[in-house]
Amino acid sequence: MEFLERVRDFVSTNPQVGDGLCQRRLDFNEQVSFLADEVKVYSTAICGGHKETVEIIPAADKGFSHDQVNDEESGAKAPDNSQYDGQCSSSSPRTALPSSGPPVGPPLPNTSTTKSPSLRIHFEASGARYTARRWKIANHDNPFESMPPDITTLHIRKAHSLFHNNPHEDVRQEVSLDDAKLWGSDSRYDDAGVVFARAITSSQSRFCLRFIFNVDKVVTRKRSPNYRVLARLIKDAKFHSDCMFELAQTGKLVPRHYGMWIMDTGTWAGKVIFSVTQWCGTPWTNLVHTAMDTEENRILVGRAFEDLHDCGVDFGGVGGRDVFRQVVIDLEDPNLTREDRLKGRAPCYITGYSEATGNHQCMRKLPILPLASFLPPSHVGCYEIGQVLLLIGFMNGKEGGVSPSTAMQWHKTYSELHPDMHNGNVLMAQRAKLFPKALGLYDDELEIWFEDDGEYARIHIVQRALGWQSPESDVVGSVSEDCDSDSYPRVTAKLGHTTLEETEAVLAI
Numbered sequence: 199m200e201f202l203e204r205v206r207d208f209v210s211t212n213p214q215v216g217d218g219l220c221q222r223r224l225d226f227n228e229q230v231s232f233l234a235d236e237v238k239v240y241s242t243a244i245c246g247g248h249k250e251t252v253e254i255i256p257a258a259d260k261g262f263s264h265d266q267v268n269d270e271e272s273g274a275k276a277p278d279n280s281q282y283d284g285q286c287s288s289s290s291p292r293t294a295l296p297s298s299g300p301p302v303g304p305p306l307p308n309t310s311t312t313k314s315p316s317l318r319i320h321f322e323a324s325g326a327r328y329t330a331r332r333w334k335i336a337n338h339d340n341p342f343e344s345m346p347p348d349i350t351t352l353h354i355r356k357a358h359s360l361f362h363n364n365p366h367e368d369v370r371q372e373v374s375l376d377d378a379k380l381w382g383s384d385s386r387y388d389d390a391g392v393v394f395a396r397a398i399t400s401s402q403s404r405f406c407l408r409f410i411f412n413v414d415k416v417v418t419r420k421r422s423p424n425y426r427v428l429a430r431l432i433k434d435a436k437f438h439s440d441c442m443f444e445l446a447q448t449g450k451l452v453p454r455h456y457g458m459w460i461m462d463t464g465t466w467a468g469k470v471i472f473s474v475t476q477w478c479g480t481p482w483t484n485l486v487h488t489a490m491d492t493e494e495n496r497i498l499v500g501r502a503f504e505d506l507h508d509c510g511v512d513f514g515g516v517g518g519r520d521v522f523r524q525v526v527i528d529l530e531d532p533n534l535t536r537e538d539r540l541k542g543r544a545p546c547y548i549t550g551y552s553e554a555t556g557n558h559q560c561m562r563k564l565p566i567l568p569l570a571s572f573l574p575p576s577h578v579g580c581y582e583i584g585q586v587l588l589l590i591g592f593m594n595g596k597e598g599g600v601s602p603s604t605a606m607q608w609h610k611t612y613s614e615l616h617p618d619m620h621n622g623n624v625l626m627a628q629r630a631k632l633f634p635k636a637l638g639l640y641d642d643e644l645e646i647w648f649e650d651d652g653e654y655a656r657i658h659i660v661q662r663a664l665g666w667q668s669p670e671s672d673v674v675g676s677v678s679e680d681c682d683s684d685s686y687p688r689v690t691a692k693l694g695h696t697t698l699e700e701t702e703a704v705l706a707i
Contacts, residue, residue: 315344317459317474318351319397319407323375327351330461333471335432340439342457343446345474352397352405352474363391368483368520379467382412382424392427396477404477404530406453412468428471430552432458435473437551441511446476451505453478453547478547479528483519490529493568494542496590497637499525500566502546503586504639507560508622514553516585524550542637561621563609564602565629567636568592573602600632608632615654627657 315332354360354375362373378393394408408431410416416424438446438455446452453476462469482499485491502525506513515521528545538544562580564573564587572593575584587593593602605628613624626639626646631653638644643662648655 317345317349319461320351320353321375322353323356324466326463326466328461328463328470330459330470330472333458333460335436335458338436338439340443342435342439343443343454345456346403348401349399349403352399352407354395354397354407359396360393361395362389362393363481363523368523370481370484370523378409379411382410382416383468384415385419385422388419388423389427392431405456406475406477408473408475410471413471414469431471431473433552434550437554438475441554441556442551445509450545451502451509451547453549475549476547478526478549479530479545480526482522482525482527485527486522490527490539492540492542494540494637495527495544496592497567498527498542498544498546500586500590500592501637501639502548503583504562504566504625506548507558507562507580507583508639510556510558511551512555512558512560512582513548513551514555514582515550516582516589519589521586521589524548562625563606565605565625565633565636565639566590566592567629567633568596568599569605570597570599570601571595571603573606577602577606605632612654616656619657623657623659626659630657 317330318327319330320327356375358372360373360375360378361370362378363369364371373393380387381389381393392408393411394406397405397407399405410424410428410431413428416422416428419425435455435458438452439457442452442455446454455476456474458471458473460469460471482495485495499522503513513521513524515524526547526549528547529539531545534544560580560583562578562583564578564583566583566587569587569592572595573584573587575581575588578584578587608631609624609628612627613619613621616624626644627648629636629638630646630648638646645660645662647658649658
């Protein structure tokens with residue numbers, strides 16, 4: 199049966215499912231062409247079953263060489279820009295809500311004479327330098343962040359610059375360049391993690407590079423862990439571009455993503471695909487059982503998840519403590535004092551969105567704060583928030599703390615007394631009344647007070663930048679559903695937009 203016929207047949211027997219969602223679930227085939235078409239990537243999601251497969255197969259060898267990559271020195275002709283991302287394509291720029299970040303200009307014309315963005319990658323341990331080009335994810339036109347024009351070379355230092363998340367110990371570990379370049383070279387080096395680097399510029403700006411070394415060999419082993427890492431890296435990049443672009447512009451919670459890049463290193467590590475994002479610091483898993491493992495910093499980690507949910511994103515990967523490898527705290531920020539680092543005042547980010555979904559309308563009834571007793575995560579109102587509460591150690595019983603049952607009953611009573619109030623505002627009122635000494639969710643952006651001293655007095659919220667806000671408005675975040683049917687819903691960190699609208703679930707490929 200032809201694909202469209204299968205779609206129509208499925209819709210006719212399942213009227214509650216829309217054409218767009220059904221088409222995506224039934225048979226979503228996406229081709230991603232690597233530079234010079236030497237590798238092609240296909241992903242397939244099949245409707246009606248629990249199995250999702252991602253197929254990556256080699257294409258015909260076009261004879262692409264390392265010399266063609268280094269065209270800055272050789273003067274070789276730049277490849278056709280159709281192989282690069284939306285900033286160098288003829289597709290229309292994404293329509294975005296107003297952002298506090300720098301404006302993104304229109305894309306350049308799609309002509310073979312337009313030179314694609316390039317970066318020099320310098321591995322100081324070996325002295326090797328390679329030129330990388332922006333790599334386009336096929337059928338994906340939303341742009342990534344533009345690299346600052348003055349940044350042309352990223353340096354990866356000899357020591358304390360290459361890392362790997364150990365899947366057995368849930369911590370970041372340093373690796374040598376000689377070991378890193380073997381990643382993916384054959385089945386002996388299959389691993390569930392990715393090698394990433396802290397790269398710096400001559401002006402000491404910091405970037406994170408996540409590498410897929412020997413990608414031309416990785417794609418021949420479809421069932422390998424290395425292969426799945428590549429698929430997740432692509433999904434993460436797409437979600438950043440489609441859903442997190444405006445949120446990243448605020449400089450909080452989400453790292454800026456500068457797109458996917460490719461370079462040919464010859465016999466050193468074959469063809470290499472990597473993403474470039476903002477460097478965010480140290481993962482929480484590396485800080486557990488150190489001096490930085492304070493209650494305030496645990497609350498900081500919890501606030502990051504609450505903030506993400508208020509912005510309409512379900513992280514989707516909270517299954518064990520290893521999720522906290524994706525929570526990164528920038529203790530290296532030179533503006534911080536030691537007290538700031540201990541008291542939960544450092545910038546905190548969440549990375550790794552390959553399992554995330556948008557349009558999440560969080561109905562949690564508890565904050566991620568220390569509680570006096572245990573509560574099953576499923577009873578919290580949002581299972582993911584409940585899991586974080588449990589995994590961060592806030593259900594172990596805090597002496598003199600608030601019991602979950604007390605907090606839940608308070609939330610229920612307050613919601614009934616103020617039925618016009620958004621759940622996010624109810625949560626801020628709950629936090630202020632029952633946990634007055636805890637860090638607030640949005641202390642930098644909002645001021646709150648109550649009409650009177652009553653236990654369930656109506657809360658008033660002022661957004662510092664915009665003035666008065668209605669207690670009925672959604673002041674904690676919003677999702678803008680203005681993507682096309684083949685995109686994720688985009689998320690904006692703007693406060694004070696209208697209340698979230700109910701939409702169909704979106705299948706994240």
